[in-house]
Amino acid sequence: MDLQYAPEHEEFRESVRAFLKGWPLKGDEAELPKEEQESLFRQRGIDAGYVYRGVPTRYGGSGQPNDAIKDRIIREEFYQAGAPGDLPSQGAGMLVPTLLEFGSEEQKERYVARALTNTESWCQGYSEPGSGSDLASLQCQARLEGDEWVLNGQKIWTSGAQRADMMFGLFRTEPEAKKHAGISYLLVPMDRDGIEVRPLREMSGGFEFNEVFFTDVRIPAENIVGERGQGWAVSRATLIHERNLIGNPFMIREAFDDLVQLARTRIRNGRPAIEDSGVRQRLAEIEGYVRTSETSNLLQFTAAHRGEMLTAMRPMMMNKVCSTDTTQRIMKCAYDLLGSDGLLAPLDEELNTWSRTTTSTGWVLQYMFSMGPAIAGGATNIQLNIIGERGYGLPRDLRKPF
Amino acid sequence: MDFGLSEEQVMLQETIRSFALSECPTTRLRELFDDGSGHDPAHWTALAEMGVTGLVVAEEYGGAGLELLDLALVAEVFGESAMPGPFLGHWLATLGLGLAGTESQRSQILPALAKGEKTACVALQEGVGAWAPKEWTVEVRGNRISGVKNVVTHAAIADGILVGLEAGKLAWVDARAPGIEISNENGIDRTRPFSTITFDDVEAEILEQGDGTAEKLVSAASVLLAADAFGAASKLIDLDVAYAHSREQFGQPIGQFQAVKHAIARLGTEMEPTRALWWHAAYALDHLPEEASRAASMTKAHITDRAMAAARESVELHGGYGFTWECEVQIWFKRIMFDRSFLGNPEQHREQCAALAGW
Numbered sequence: 001m002d003l004q005y006a007p008e009h010e011e012f013r014e015s016v017r018a019f020l021k022g023w024p025l026k027g028d029e030a031e032l033p034k035e036e037q038e039s040l041f042r043q044r045g046i047d048a049g050y051v052y053r054g055v056p057t058r059y060g061g062s063g064q065p066n067d068a069i070k071d072r073i074i075r076e077e078f079y080q081a082g083a084p085g086d087l088p089s090q091g092a093g094m095l096v097p098t099l100l101e102f103g104s105e106e107q108k109e110r111y112v113a114r115a116l117t118n119t120e121s122w123c124q125g126y127s128e129p130g131s132g133s134d135l136a137s138l139q140c141q142a143r144l145e146g147d148e149w150v151l152n153g154q155k156i157w158t159s160g161a162q163r164a165d166m167m168f169g170l171f172r173t174e175p176e177a178k179k180h181a182g183i184s185y186l187l188v189p190m191d192r193d194g195i196e197v198r199p200l201r202e203m204s205g206g207f208e209f210n211e212v213f214f215t216d217v218r219i220p221a222e223n224i225v226g227e228r229g230q231g232w233a234v235s236r237a238t239l240i241h242e243r244n245l246i247g248n249p250f251m252i253r254e255a256f257d258d259l260v261q262l263a264r265t266r267i268r269n270g271r272p273a274i275e276d277s278g279v280r281q282r283l284a285e286i287e288g289y290v291r292t293s294e295t296s297n298l299l300q301f302t303a304a305h306r307g308e309m310l311t312a313m314r315p316m317m318m319n320k321v322c323s324t325d326t327t328q329r330i331m332k333c334a335y336d337l338l339g340s341d342g343l344l345a346p347l348d349e350e351l352n353t354w355s356r357t358t359t360s361t362g363w364v365l366q367y368m369f370s371m372g373p374a375i376a377g378g379a380t381n382i383q384l385n386i387i388g389e390r391g392y393g394l395p396r397d398l399r400k401p402f
Numbered sequence: 403m404d405f406g407l408s409e410e411q412v413m414l415q416e417t418i419r420s421f422a423l424s425e426c427p428t429t430r431l432r433e434l435f436d437d438g439s440g441h442d443p444a445h446w447t448a449l450a451e452m453g454v455t456g457l458v459v460a461e462e463y464g465g466a467g468l469e470l471l472d473l474a475l476v477a478e479v480f481g482e483s484a485m486p487g488p489f490l491g492h493w494l495a496t497l498g499l500g501l502a503g504t505e506s507q508r509s510q511i512l513p514a515l516a517k518g519e520k521t522a523c524v525a526l527q528e529g530v531g532a533w534a535p536k537e538w539t540v541e542v543r544g545n546r547i548s549g550v551k552n553v554v555t556h557a558a559i560a561d562g563i564l565v566g567l568e569a570g571k572l573a574w575v576d577a578r579a580p581g582i583e584i585s586n587e588n589g590i591d592r593t594r595p596f597s598t599i600t601f602d603d604v605e606a607e608i609l610e611q612g613d614g615t616a617e618k619l620v621s622a623a624s625v626l627l628a629a630d631a632f633g634a635a636s637k638l639i640d641l642d643v644a645y646a647h648s649r650e651q652f653g654q655p656i657g658q659f660q661a662v663k664h665a666i667a668r669l670g671t672e673m674e675p676t677r678a679l680w681w682h683a684a685y686a687l688d689h690l691p692e693e694a695s696r697a698a699s700m701t702k703a704h705i706t707d708r709a710m711a712a713a714r715e716s717v718e719l720h721g722g723y724g725f726t727w728e729c730e731v732q733i734w735f736k737r738i739m740f741d742r743s744f745l746g747n748p749e750q751h752r753e754q755c756a757a758l759a760g761w
Contacts, residue, residue, distance in 0.1 A: 001404060001405055001406060001407065001408070001471060001681070001685050002403070002404050003403065003404075003405065003685065003689065003690070004403070005403045006403065009403065069403050072403075260759075260761070263761075274761045275761075277753070280752070280753060280756035280761055281749060281752050281753070281756075283756065283761065284700070284703065284752035284753075284755040284756050285703070285704070285707075285748075285752060287700065287755065288679075288700055288703060288704030288707075289704070291679055291682075291697075291700055291704070292675050292676050292678065292679045292704065293675070295405075295678035295679050295681070295682040296675035296676075296677075296678040296679075297678075298405040298678060298682070299405055299406070299677065299678040299681070301405065302403075302404050302405040302406040303406060305404075306404075306406060308406070311406070314670065314674050315674055315675045315677075315678075318670070318671045318674060318675055321671050322671060322675055381660075381664070383667075384660075384663070384664040384667040384668065384671075385660070385663065385664070385667070387667035387670060387671060388657075388663035388664065388666055388667040389663070391667070391670060392639075392643050392666060392667065392670060393643065394643065394646055394647070394657040394658070394662075394663045394666065395647070395654070395655050395657050395658040396658070397658065397660065397663075398654075398658065
């Protein structure tokens with residue numbers, strides 16, 4: 001065990017820091033719209049070899065040799081600087097790794113670069129009204145007619161569908177095959193006739209997710225990733241990426257630091273809340289969970305780096321539950337500090353953001369919003385089944401045959 | 403940048419684990435638990451020969467010269483096996499002597515302790531949980547000490563005692579020196595029986611070296627207790643899993659019911675990731691001095707609290723059987739009770755965390 005970075009990595013960190021002096025942008029560039037500024041800087045990050053390192057240059061990445069320690073340094077430094085690095089979008093975060101692993105050469109060339117820059121934005125078509133936790137029971141159908149798939153059915157909880165140019169999704173292509181074997185992974189342009197997107201309003205007030213209806217939607221036959229009937233295996237790879245997106249210890253630490261700041265500014269019994277012994281106890285207890293996530297992340301990082309995946313198998317399975325539980329503990333504590341300020345609804349401009357929280361209505365939003373990640377990408381109850389059955393070898397639930 | 407164990411550390415754990423499995427199986431553990439001795443001299447001798455008694459004693463005094471993480475890895479395995487014996491106090495005494503003793507004190511005292519020829523204990527806590535050095539009240543006059551210490555583990559069989567004094571000083575005392583009265587208590591954790599000791603004008607070797615050594619000593623104790631509780635909780639989860647497989651109700655193993663499966667998965671999710679927490683706190687004591695004390699307190703508070711909750715849940719998962727003396731769950735339940743309440747409970751350590759963060 002040695003938590004010191006080697007001199008070459010310390011040098012690398014210095015070079016990353018020097019690069020990050022360029023953010024925020026200055027002069028005329030600082031006058032550009034926010035999204036353009038981010039795109040501009042992200043492209044500089046790609047050119048400098050700091051962004052999308054695992055994506056080959058021919059697909060728009062920076063194609064750097066695999067170095068987990070450098071990746072870690074970049075993540076730490078970009079996070080500290082608040083600079084735009086790898087996009088945490090469905091396209092860059094989930095579709096791209098899937099295409100790199102399973103996609104055809106044409107698909108990689110056609111889709112990867114645009115997903116990385118978000119010039120083509122993606123949504124995920126997995127859940128259906130009757131298929132949530134039991135995703136593999138999905139019924140949305142794709143029938144091959146000549147050189148086209150014809151899609152019929154419905155998807156739900158589709159975040160960002162109203163803005164997306166494309167959807168990657170799971171469709172039942174082999175109705176006669178067994179449950180998992182009848183599914184294919186398809187890429188669907190969202191501008192096709194027969195697609196209808198209806199917004200759903202979240203309890204927090206925003207309109208981020210949607211229902212998507214397909215009525216005789218026609219897409220080219222080549223828009224399949226992997227073989228027919230292999231969609232389940234292909235999608236497992238993406239779900240792992242989604243769970244990793246959710247289990248990010250930097251974000252948990254940031255939320256905790258914001259909570260401490262909140263406790264410093266709220267008043268209890270005429271003094272800052274942070275001087276109240278009950279509040280101190282609660283903060284220190286929550287920080288125990290935060291530190292656990294941070295150190296466990298280090299342990300998993302080293303295990304992955306050494307190729308000792310067995311060591312990290314259980315904690316990796318537990319990441320999603322740990323991080324969503326810890327985030328919820330933070331939000332519950334914050335909410336209690338708000339007192340009756342917690343009765344004010346979030347402002348319209350605060351909805352649909354996942355940014356750092358400084359206002360009391362922002363905390364109210366996060367208090368509600370923090371329940372979302374505990375459900376998305378495998379609800380906590382399902383995670384506990386996985387941990388119990390695969391992590392501890394407990395007998396599997398009884399399942400009715402499909 | 404590497405946050406993992408070395409091959410030697412993995413081997414150390416495997417060696418100790420296989421010793422514990424073969425020499426201290428549940429049947430033997432049960433005998434030692436029930437007879438109240440909390441000590442098997444044969445275990446002590448064998449483990450001393452394996453170097454366990456001198457793990458953190460410098461090589462020049464006959465020890466292995468290892469770090470706190472190595473010690474904590476052994477503590478984890480001892481927690482798993484609820485190993486009876488005076489190891490915790492002995493280790494802490496050797497650490498304290500190594501940190502605070504002069505060259506001549508160390509060379510006189512440490513070699514016999516390293517080889518396990520002599521047994522040491524530590525007298526740190528006072529009152530109902532005054533664990534921090536700033537709270538210690540044992541008076542010093544010249545080289546004589548007076549005061550009362552409690553929860554001194556295995557004091558009854560110790561040859562020497564490391565004592566925490568007023569103003570956070572430390573002293574080494576012969577356990578048979580005149581003026582010492584050792585009163586054995588009926589402790590809950592029978593793998594680690596303890597005593598209250600009254601020192602009445604007792605001759606002592608005052609250990610003068612180094613500021614903050616007493617703080618480092620109690621931080622080390624916190625980490626070792628956390629590692630022990632982690633090991634104990636891991637053992638309980640193993641017992642829960644085995645019972646959930648073997649016990650059948652309604653025509654199926656109870657582990658197939660989500661009420662039971664999820665309860666076990668929850669315990670695992672609360673405990674398993676904390677392995678990294680105590681690894682880090684142990685490493686910090688030797689390598690990250692500026693954050694070591696807070697890390698130790700946070701680790702003790704978090705892990706012993708989670709482990710205690712796991713122990714309570716484990717009793718429940720075993721049903722009526724879990725509530726019996728016969729069921730082995732109680733042994734680890736009490737081991738964790740000790741780890742949690744000895745040298746500062748979670749509430750005290752969390753207050754320490756808050757204070758050290760400047761909250």
